[in-house]
Amino acid sequence: MDILGTSLRVCVDDLDAAISVYERLTGTEALRFQRGSVSVAAVCCFFLMSGPERELSVLRRIVATLAVKDVDEAAADLRAVGAQIIAGPLPTPIGRNLVARHPDGAVFEYVDRRQEV
Numbered sequence: 021m022d023i024l025g026t027s028l029r030v031c032v033d034d035l036d037a038a039i040s041v042y043e044r045l046t047g048t049e050a051l052r053f054q055r056g057s058v059s060v061a062a063v064c065c066f067f068l069m070s071g072p073e074r075e076l077s078v079l080r081r082i083v084a085t086l087a088v089k090d091v092d093e094a095a096a097d098l099r100a101v102g103a104q105i106i107a108g109p110l111p112t113p114i115g116r117n118l119v120a121r122h123p124d125g126a127v128f129e130y131v132d133r134r135q136e137v
Contacts, residue, residue, distance in 0.1 A: 021097040022089040027067050031080060035059050035070040042066050053113045082119065085129040091116045094130045098122075 032038040039050045039061050046064035053060050058071035058079065069079055088094045091109045098105065098120045106127065108118030115133040122128065 021094045024087040024089060027065050027085040029067050029069060029079065029082060031069050031076045035061060035068060038068045039063060042068060082127050082129050085131055088130050088132050090134065091118050091130055091132045
């Protein structure tokens with residue numbers, strides 16, 4: 021699998037305040053979107069997330085988000101090493117994603133920019 025980059029997940033209480041800090045630090049404008057009742061802002065390599073604690077507690081279990089060329093290829097490689105696919109592949113606002121638990125117990129999200137056909 022080709023890993024193209026990594027995004028760090030940051031849960032925040034005040035998304036607007038956090039966005040201004042991370043935009044200033046990175047020199048990048050935030051891209052905002054919703055995932056259920058969680059508000060998300062992608063700023064450079066950071067995913068800032070704010071919402072109900074019950075949903076954030078689930079999201080905090082994911083160590084990082086890895087951008088890959090193809091989520092289907094990633095799923096095959098993950099299964100080959102004994103990882104468990106917890107969710108997906110599913111469409112997202114920018115492509116597709118899956119969540120996998122590695123054999124060591126670490127949980128990662130994998131995303132690509134491919135749109136469903």
